[in-house]
Amino acid sequence: MAVKVIIPTPLRPYAGKQESVEFDARTVGEALSRLTTRYEELRKHLYTDEGRIRSFVNVYLNDQDIRYLQKENTQIKDGDTISIVPSIAGGTRS
Amino acid sequence: MAAKLEPLTSHPVGLKLSKEEILRYSRHLIMPEVGMEGQLKLKQAKVLLVGTGGLGAPLGLYLAAAGVGRLGLVDFDVVDFTNLQRQVTFATSDVGRPKLEAARERLAGLNPEIQIDTHETKLTSANALEILREYDIIVDGTDNFPTRYLVNDACVLLGKPNVYGSIFRFEGQATVFGYPDGPCYRCLYPEPPPPGLVPSCAEGGVLGVLPGIVGAIQAMETIKLILGRGDLLVGRLLLFDALAMRFRELKLRKNPACPACGDHRTITKLIDYEEFCGIRGEEAPAPAVQVPEITPRELKARLDRGEEIFILDVREPHEYQICNLRGHLIPLGELPRRAHELDSSREIVAHCRSGKRSAEAVEFLRKAGFRKIWNLKGGILAWADEVDPSLPKY
Numbered sequence: 001m002a003v004k005v006i007i008p009t010p011l012r013p014y015a016g017k018q019e020s021v022e023f024d025a026r027t028v029g030e031a032l033s034r035l036t037t038r039y040e041e042l043r044k045h046l047y048t049d050e051g052r053i054r055s056f057v058n059v060y061l062n063d064q065d066i067r068y069l070q071k072e073n074t075q076i077k078d079g080d081t082i083s084i085v086p087s088i089a090g091g092t093r094s
Numbered sequence: 095m096a097a098k099l100e101p102l103t104s105h106p107v108g109l110k111l112s113k114e115e116i117l118r119y120s121r122h123l124i125m126p127e128v129g130m131e132g133q134l135k136l137k138q139a140k141v142l143l144v145g146t147g148g149l150g151a152p153l154g155l156y157l158a159a160a161g162v163g164r165l166g167l168v169d170f171d172v173v174d175f176t177n178l179q180r181q182v183t184f185a186t187s188d189v190g191r192p193k194l195e196a197a198r199e200r201l202a203g204l205n206p207e208i209q210i211d212t213h214e215t216k217l218t219s220a221n222a223l224e225i226l227r228e229y230d231i232i233v234d235g236t237d238n239f240p241t242r243y244l245v246n247d248a249c250v251l252l253g254k255p256n257v258y259g260s261i262f263r264f265e266g267q268a269t270v271f272g273y274p275d276g277p278c279y280r281c282l283y284p285e286p287p288p289p290g291l292v293p294s295c296a297e298g299g300v301l302g303v304l305p306g307i308v309g310a311i312q313a314m315e316t317i318k319l320i321l322g323r324g325d326l327l328v329g330r331l332l333l334f335d336a337l338a339m340r341f342r343e344l345k346l347r348k349n350p351a352c353p354a355c356g357d358h359r360t361i362t363k364l365i366d367y368e369e370f371c372g373i374r375g376e377e378a379p380a381p382a383v384q385v386p387e388i389t390p391r392e393l394k395a396r397l398d399r400g401e402e403i404f405i406l407d408v409r410e411p412h413e414y415q416i417c418n419l420r421g422h423l424i425p426l427g428e429l430p431r432r433a434h435e436l437d438s439s440r441e442i443v444a445h446c447r448s449g450k451r452s453a454e455a456v457e458f459l460r461k462a463g464f465r466k467i468w469n470l471k472g473g474i475l476a477w478a479d480e481v482d483p484s485l486p487k488y
Binding site: 013054089 | 343346
């Protein structure tokens with residue numbers, strides 16, 4: 001299934017400065033695994049050393065948080081969009 | 095999910111608008127969605143703005159102009175030149191003045207009918223509950239993770255809505271946390287990123303208009319909360335990409351396992367947020383790595399003696415254009431694959447803007463076998479302070 005992964009601004013430096021990347025994958029986990037295989041540096045920003053998705057990074061399939069779906073086993077449909085949404089703190093002085 | 099609305103302020107009895115106020119707010123009063131009832135709710139409302147910078151600027155201006163009766167401001171900073179690119183509350187003549195003094199003057203000049211409270215302090219676990227307690231709605235316009243978690247937890251403990259906005263470069267996020275039955279910040283992000291993974295100053299910066307847009311969205315949500323009108327950004331995270339000029343919306347859920355607002359909450363009082371975020375404080379960030387250093391004065395003296403020292407600049411090309419020491423430019427991120435451009439038999443001094451990235455570069459190169467390499471202490475900023483005051487600082 002073709003899926004588009006949207007890379008947020010703070011992580012673009014670790015993903016070849018791409019705004020989004022397309023993959024063929026069956027699950028969200030598979031798509032993220034392809035992403036971090038292509039962009040090795042991104043891995044430590046997305047996953048803990050134990051291989052869990054970091055708690056300040058949320059992953060959405062379309063507009064749904066995968067924590068409330070089947071997490072990384074969430075199935076993908078053709079044309080779906082995965083968003084990686086990290087916490088950003090900027091506001092006043094940045 | 096559209097949140098069910100319950101106006102936060104009860105219908106004001108006995109409160110009236112003066113003739114001047116009626117004229118001032120006439121464009122609100124002739125709208126049925128606001129009207130006299132709505133304007134009186136605004137007049138009765140008490141809103142606290144945490145941070146009077148980029149997001150705080152449109153927030154303060156629009157909420158004061160709209161007639162929010164009592165506006166609290168929390169900040170402890172002084173206006174500097176780099177603020178003026180986006181913090182439109184301030185004038186060039188305000189540089190060097192406390193932000194709160196300048197903001198109070200500006201907002202009172204815009205609307206003398208409202209009360210402005212200034213809290214010139216850093217919001218801490220010791221004072222947050224006391225300060226926030228006085229207000230109906232808290233608006234978070236801060237710039238750091240410890241204060242964001244502090245504001246969130248204090249709002250949850252006090253049962254107050256937290257109008258959230260955050261920006262990075264050209265991307266913004268906005269939502270309303272802490273609304274009855276809605277999610278809080280910790281439902282979304284239980285923990286902050288460890289300091290090492292926060293984007294460094296190389297990737298920092300913000301397009302000046304962006305906080306204007308995100309802050310204006312926060313101001314709009316604040317006014318809707320007061321009026322009890324429309325669909326709030328509760329349970330919805332608004333993402334804004336200014337370069338693509340695209341808004342997207344993601345669903346937020348209240349996390350039953352949330353440590354702050356979940357069924358078995360573990361956060362029942364405020365904690366040490368700097369420790370929680372793994373930092374000792376914004377003013378004195380611990381150096382990421384310990385490496386051999388050279389001060390700008392020592393380097394200048396050695397160069398003046400004619401010593402051949404290779405200057406390695408690990409900043410980004412756009413920073414090199416602002417100012418440079420005519421060093422060899424290899425951005426930190428490209429160092430692993432471009433290290434072969436360097437001669438390990440030569441003496442090398444690495445620098446960046448303030449010394450953090452170049453410390454990482456020195457650490458990396460020492461591991462790669464470089465022995466005669468030093469980090470320029472304080473970076474090109476310290477060079478400008480100690481050696482060459484004609485160099486622009488950024």
